[in-house]
Amino acid sequence: MLKGIAASRGIGIGSICVIVEHELKYESKKITDIDAEKARFQAAVDSFKEETAAMAEDIRKRIGPKEAEILEGHLVMISDPTMSGEMSKMIDAGQCAESAVEAVCDMFIGMFSKMDDDMMRQRASDISDIKVSLLKLLLGIKDIDISSVAPGTILVAKDLTPSMTSQINKSNVAGIITEVGGKTSHSAILARALEIPAVLSVPDVTTLVKDKDTAIVDGTEGIIYINPEGDVLSQYIIKREEYIKKQAELKNFLGKPTVTADGENVELFCNIGTPKDAKKAVECDGEGIGLFRSEFLFMEGGHLPTEDEQFTAYKEAAETMNGKPVIIRTLDIGGDKDIPYLGMKKEENPFLGYRAVRYCLGNKDTYITQLRAMVRASAFGKIKIMIPLVTCVDEIRAVKELVSEIKKDFDANGINYDKDIEVGCMIETPSASLIADFLAKEADFFSIGTNDLTQYTMSVDRGNADVAYLYSTFQPSVLRSIKHIIECGRKAGIPVGMCGEAAADPLMIPLLIAFGLTEYSVNPVLVLTARCIISKWSKKEADELAEKIMNLTTESEIVAALKEAAKE
Amino acid sequence: MVSQKVTVTNEQGMHMRPASLFCQTMTPFSSDVKIVFNGTSFDAKSVMMLMSACIKCGSEIEIQCDGPDEADALKKAVELVEAGLGD
Numbered sequence: 001m002l003k004g005i006a007a008s009r010g011i012g013i014g015s016i017c018v019i020v021e022h023e024l025k026y027e028s029k030k031i032t033d034i035d036a037e038k039a040r041f042q043a044a045v046d047s048f049k050e051e052t053a054a055m056a057e058d059i060r061k062r063i064g065p066k067e068a069e070i071l072e073g074h075l076v077m078i079s080d081p082t083m084s085g086e087m088s089k090m091i092d093a094g095q096c097a098e099s100a101v102e103a104v105c106d107m108f109i110g111m112f113s114k115m116d117d118d119m120m121r122q123r124a125s126d127i128s129d130i131k132v133s134l135l136k137l138l139l140g141i142k143d144i145d146i147s148s149v150a151p152g153t154i155l156v157a158k159d160l161t162p163s164m165t166s167q168i169n170k171s172n173v174a175g176i177i178t179e180v181g182g183k184t185s186h187s188a189i190l191a192r193a194l195e196i197p198a199v200l201s202v203p204d205v206t207t208l209v210k211d212k213d214t215a216i217v218d219g220t221e222g223i224i225y226i227n228p229e230g231d232v233l234s235q236y237i238i239k240r241e242e243y244i245k246k247q248a249e250l251k252n253f254l255g256k257p258t259v260t261a262d263g264e265n266v267e268l269f270c271n272i273g274t275p276k277d278a279k280k281a282v283e284c285d286g287e288g289i290g291l292f293r294s295e296f297l298f299m300e301g302g303h304l305p306t307e308d309e310q311f312t313a314y315k316e317a318a319e320t321m322n323g324k325p326v327i328i329r330t331l332d333i334g335g336d337k338d339i340p341y342l343g344m345k346k347e348e349n350p351f352l353g354y355r356a357v358r359y360c361l362g363n364k365d366t367y368i369t370q371l372r373a374m375v376r377a378s379a380f381g382k383i384k385i386m387i388p389l390v391t392c393v394d395e396i397r398a399v400k401e402l403v404s405e406i407k408k409d410f411d412a413n414g415i416n417y418d419k420d421i422e423v424g425c426m427i428e429t430p431s432a433s434l435i436a437d438f439l440a441k442e443a444d445f446f447s448i449g450t451n452d453l454t455q456y457t458m459s460v461d462r463g464n465a466d467v468a469y470l471y472s473t474f475q476p477s478v479l480r481s482i483k484h485i486i487e488c489g490r491k492a493g494i495p496v497g498m499c500g501e502a503a504a505d506p507l508m509i510p511l512l513i514a515f516g517l518t519e520y521s522v523n524p525v526l527v528l529t530a531r532c533i534i535s536k537w538s539k540k541e542a543d544e545l546a547e548k549i550m551n552l553t554t555e556s557e558i559v560a561a562l563k564e565a566a567k568e
Numbered sequence: 569m570v571s572q573k574v575t576v577t578n579e580q581g582m583h584m585r586p587a588s589l590f591c592q593t594m595t596p597f598s599s600d601v602k603i604v605f606n607g608t609s610f611d612a613k614s615v616m617m618l619m620s621a622c623i624k625c626g627s628e629i630e631i632q633c634d635g636p637d638e639a640d641a642l643k644k645a646v647e648l649v650e651a652g653l654g655d
Contacts, residue, residue: 069585073584076588077616081613082617111620115622
């Protein structure tokens with residue numbers, strides 16, 4: 001078994017075809033017939049443009065315009081006056097076309113690879129692709145035609161160039177393994193778009209395998225097996241069938257409302273960290289944003305984000321969601337999240353200290369800037385303000401007071417905003433849970449944060465391995481707390497969501513249905529899975545299970561009973 | 569020669585797409601178009617040179633145009649940057 005990066009989910013089983021890297025060797029000789037050399041160079045550039053344009057068109061049609069952009073970028077670069085101009089100049093000076101191409105490309109590769117910007121460094125690999133393609137054209141080297149490999153082929157390569165990926169078909173390529181590349185590399189994006197399982201960054205894999213070896217590519221776990229033992233192979237054949245069946249089943253839930261087996265509607269939202277993630281939420285069929293962590297704005301850039309910077313980010317998320325709710329959590333720092341430039345003091349007990357809403361109310365200028373940006377952005381969608389780590393009623397009152405002053409100021413200055421912008425709180429401390437009935441009178445909505453709620457209820461630092469065994473959302477005390485919070489919210493007539501990991505847990509979902517949770521907020525990739533599980537439980541069945549569970553006295557009994565009742 | 573300072577506001581800065589749009593728009597002008605950033609001057613009709621400048625969102629750049637249609641070229645260039653370079 002070899003490990004790599006899980007870049008595209010699914011299981012592929014098949015026969016290996018290693019894509020050999022050609023040695024691009026040539027003798028750099030002094031050119032005498034410069035016109036002929038230039039014609040040879042121009043012919044290579046013309047073929048490159050023609051082939052690249054055809055591949056870009058093919059990718060655009062088969063995969064999408066975004067994926068084709070990389071190849072279109074290659075066309076722009078090769079057509080650039082500096083690029084081809086410098087190459088021509090070198091040929092004029094008597095260098096052969098190969099060394100002109102190599103020298104100019106290497107110069108740009110050197111320049112781009114040193115930049116402190118990920119996207120710019122990516123350009124270095126684009127130029128490297130251009131270099132290799134041009135040299136192959138000049139040297140008359142032909143790659144194997146990937147589009148004609150036998151069905152059930154597992155491709156193994158050092159890296160997949162865009163020209164290789166454009167030839168990949170789902171009908172004959174069963175899996176992809178490479179030595180380099182990460183989750184966001186070109187190969188990974190294309191593999192996911194084509195739904196071909198892929199494991200990338202497996203060290204030295206091209207030298208460890210040979211053609212016709214049998215391989216298993218587990219793109220979900222990021223592992224591969226070369227010439228696996230019989231029982232591993234048979235297990236994986238079953239696993240692959242289950243995966244394919246599951247995927248087909250999940251696809252049926254795309255574009256459908258989230259309803260329980262007896263037809264009760266609930267909301268299924270997504271947790272995101274940046275405004276860009278909102279696009280992912282839309283792609284994954286999320287019905288809103290249940291938790292937009294605003295910390296990224298404060299982590300990046302090394303300075304306090306201005307009102308305009310924050311406004312732009314919130315507005316982008318609101319517009320992407322196109323009128324669907326976007327619940328933004330106000331700055332949640334302290335505890336384990338430090339922002340160096342704020343110069344926060346080191347604390348003995350950071351989780352019990354100056355964090356989240358406590359810090360914000362103690363640094364009102366910073367907080368007002370953030371709240372103003374949120375209220376301004378509410379003119380562009382359905383933004384809701386969520387306060388983290390509330391422990392007493394005074395805190396939510398103080399925040400609401402700040403919001404109402406901002407509204408007055410906006411009214412006086414003619415700034416647009418949503419007059420009904422909601423302010424809710426996270427319920428993630430035992431104190432907030434115990435006074436949830438009081439808080440429900442002040443808040444427009446609740447959202448249960450299961451990670452902190454579990455940690456505080458169980459008094460356990462989950463980073464401490466000696467006590468981590470106590471950290472479980474299925475502890476009876478935590479379940480009672482969750483049930484109580486949801487009941488208090490329902491009695492007061494406000495929606496209650498959950499934005500911790502538990503909201504997508506197949507074991508937790510029936511209990512949440514029984515307690516009456518109205519909004520589930522999950523990682524975008526789990527939307528369909530959660531929708532599928534919710535659809536399998538009726539309120540009646542969930543109630544029966546919950547009644548039994550809430551009478552069990554230990555975590556292990558509870559988990560065992562939930563596992564037994566689970567519906568796959 | 570005419571010149572003007574302007575701040576790049578599109579989120580990506582001078583990446584592939586914004587840079588190629590800028591070059592494509594400026595190439596038809598017969599004037600020389602240069603971008604001065606961090607004290608270095610870059611040929612604004614070359615995507616490669618523009619990208620190599622590593623101009624990010626929030627950077628202030630100076631656009632210089634020199635030639636028979638310099639005023640029109642500058643006006644167009646400034647408009648383009650202010651409009652977010654097509655992002």
